[in-house]
Amino acid sequence: MIGCGSVTELKSGPAYQKTEGFELFAVMRRDLKKAEDYAKRHQVPHFYDDADALINHPEIDAIYIATPPDSHEYYALKVAESGKICCIEKPMAPSYEACLRINAAFEDRDLPLFVAYYRRSLPRFLQVKEWLDQNKIGTIRHIHWHFTKPANEIDKSKTYNWRTDATIAPGGYFDDLASHGLDLFVHLLGNITSAKGTAENRQGLYTAKDLIKGQWVHDSGVTGFGSWDFGAEKREDVVKIYGNEGNISFSVFGDVPIVLERDEKTERLDIANPEHVQWYHVQNIKAHLSGASVHPSSGETASHTAWVMDRILENKIEVINN
Structure with missing residues (x-):
């Protein structure tokens, strides 16, 4: 999970943890102390302040992007490049054009892409x-x-x-x-x-x-x-x-x-x-x-x-x- 702000505390993070067959394996936040605090409170085994390290971890299959929308495209394109499944918080991006670019990256690699319009x-x-x-x-x-x-x-x-x-x-x-x-x-x-x-x-x-x-x-x-x-x-x-x-x-x-x-x-x-x-x-x-x-x-x-x-x-x- 990239980003571990308030939306992830109760609304989303625990839903991934409690789903059979899923594991919330790692979280990332630019402030490492806050990432560590979140990981310890939610019993998440790994935490990072480097998105690339999380995205490219060999044991991670999918990424949930839970940051403000201006960074969604930046992270989503990295996830697509890594060949992994992705879910993005809503709104998907600040503009329709950015959404199209994200979609194209996942479609080109035949990767599942979800958006949290729950x-x-x-x-x-x-x-x-x-x-x-x-x-x-x-x-x-x-x-x-x-x-x-x-x-x-x-x-x-x-x-x-x-x-x-x-x-x-x-x-x-x-x-x-x-x-x-x-x-x-x-x-x-x-x-x-x-x-x-x-x-x-x-x-x-x-x-x-x-x-x-x-x-x-x-x-x-x-x-x-x-x-x-x-x-x-x-x-x-x-x-x-x-x-x-x-x-x-x-x-x-x-x-x-x-x-x-x-x-x-x-x-x-x-x-x-x-x-x-x-x-x-x-x-x-x-x-x-x-x-x-x-x-x-x-x-x-x-x-x-x-x-x-x-x-x-x-x-x-x-x-x-x-």
Whole structure:
């Protein structure tokens, strides 16, 4: 594992450790003392401050890149060159073009490449997909996502945060958070063929954007609209999928019930996330590598999500054939 920051403490690292047949063999961080601390706390046998030493270790079969996105391409190309399997944290890279370069490197060597859009594997969203596939709300017409959150103390204090550094995350928290939802919507409703949007910096607290609006069209004809405000009074996270016979609502991040409304009846399901939220994502990696199934989040699907995000941020009315 390259990078052992907060995302790996509970969400992902233990999921790899607890998966039968997998072993978290080594971690790398540029600060060797922090790498050692992580390794000792999580009972990882080896730790490094040199990525090349970890990547090229003869007993390591696969690399999980858990660094900020501006270094994903750099490390991913090294992993591809080493001939090893790779999983990259989301977003896959700061731009669609970088995603294409990463994909090409792995495709040229016929190597598996996964991206940690783990919501595609979570039971709560698989239930939403099942409802849609069963035509529970009839013909799907539109999806709407409204997301807001207040500026936090880090934002206000000007403390450095890669999530608000325009050189790493041009859309700010949009890159880190909205990527999850947009990727999920593609999984639920099909690829997006056109997208556009507007992006502004209203607060002046950091260099990245903080107010974004976007609209898109799925290849099925379903239309979508999203608004993301990272300087609002309070946090809100509501997704609603509209059909001609009902609707489904849920939260991308909140631990709230998923709701199906149809024929004046309401069904609410509380489906809890696992302790390690990437658990099912990692189980699907194992299933993919064993030939049992195909993982839902690949370099190709993550690149498509990056394309959508680029179009929204750059307000380019561009159509892609998927």
